[in-house]
Amino acid sequence: xxxxxxxxxxxxxxxxxxxxxxxxxxxxxxxxxxxxxxxxxxxxxxxxxxxxxxxxxxxxxxxxxxxxxxxxxxxxxxxxxxxxxxxxxxxxxxxxxxxxxxxxxxxxxxxxxxxxxxxxxxxxxxxxxxxxxxxxxxxxxxxxxxxxxxxxxxxxxxxxxxxxxxxxxxxxxxxxxxxxxxxxxxxxxxxxxxxxxxxxxxxxxxxxxxxxxxxxxxxxxxxxxxxxxxxxxxxxxxxxxxxxxxxxxxxxxxxxxxxxxxxxxxxxxxxxxx
Numbered sequence: 001x002x003x004x005x006x007x008x009x010x011x012x013x014x015x016x017x018x019x020x021x022x023x024x025x026x027x028x029x030x031x032x033x034x035x036x037x038x039x040x041x042x043x044x045x046x047x048x049x050x051x052x053x054x055x056x057x058x059x060x061x062x063x064x065x066x067x068x069x070x071x072x073x074x075x076x077x078x079x080x081x082x083x084x085x086x087x088x089x090x091x092x093x094x095x096x097x098x099x100x101x102x103x104x105x106x107x108x109x110x111x112x113x114x115x116x117x118x119x120x121x122x123x124x125x126x127x128x129x130x131x132x133x134x135x136x137x138x139x140x141x142x143x144x145x146x147x148x149x150x151x152x153x154x155x156x157x158x159x160x161x162x163x164x165x166x167x168x169x170x171x172x173x174x175x176x177x178x179x180x181x182x183x184x185x186x187x188x189x190x191x192x193x194x195x196x197x198x199x200x201x202x203x204x205x206x207x208x209x210x211x212x213x214x215x216x217x218x219x220x221x222x223x224x225x226x227x228x229x230x231x232x233x234x235x236x237x238x239x240x241x242x243x244x245x246x247x248x249x250x251x252x253x254x255x256x257x258x259x260x261x262x263x264x265x266x267x268x269x270x271x272x273x274x
Contacts, residue, residue: 044231046272047238064201087226101256121149155189
């Protein structure tokens with residue numbers, strides 16, 4: 001069976017992490033679509049396994065969490081029950097970022113309900129070894145999920161943003177609502193009011209939309225299968241943590257967190273498959 005060379009694999013993965021669509025990569029590299037999707041599956045699984053093993057026993061001070069919306073195959077209102085059983089519909093990506101190192105500590109894919117929130121918070125708790133301050137938005141499922149995962153061993157606060165009504169229907173459909181204020185609430189422990197913020201994780205949401213074609217709004221680049229969606233997310237976070245130099249840090253988030261001593265190359269990510 002013919003196999004892609006390491007250089008060709010690196011070329012394909014370089015295009016994937018820069019947000020190039022699958023069909024465009026086919027035209028750029030001459031690699032078949034089936035082969036590209038198979039490589040995406042292999043690298044996605046390898047990146048998820050490495051993240052699960054390497055991002056452990058962290059000592060952090062401040063963590064911010066948020067969820068970002070996307071959809072698989074079709075939006076929730078347009079899918080049948082049979083399609084939903086195969087993973088079609090709305091798909092939320094939950095992320096937790098270290099506000100100091102900008103490291104993506106934990107992520108999860110699912111709906112926006114309590115079960116996904118509990119899984120996400122338990123995974124986050126398993127990766128951090130000290131008491132820290134956590135900030136989330138006002139999504140109500142966070143309260144029970146955080147309490148179940150951390151108990152009283154955390155300083156937890158919510159930041160609730162208040163949005164104004166759009167001036168016209170067209171603005172409400174294509175533009176985000178204007179934030180006209182916010183309020184904070186200490187839920188557990190004694191969180192520092194000066195560090196109750198979700199700015200870094202919300203900026204990470206923009207990075208995801210810019211870096212993954214599947215998250216681009218108002219296009220046909222959305223994921224057609226939930227498995228491919230998950231593989232793309234795993235690859236994105238691996239590249240973000242270990243390969244991409246953060247402008248304010250001048251190193252990668254993994255280097256800032258002490259998880260590696262150098263900037264990873266794409267060849268090193270490719271070798272994870274082996």
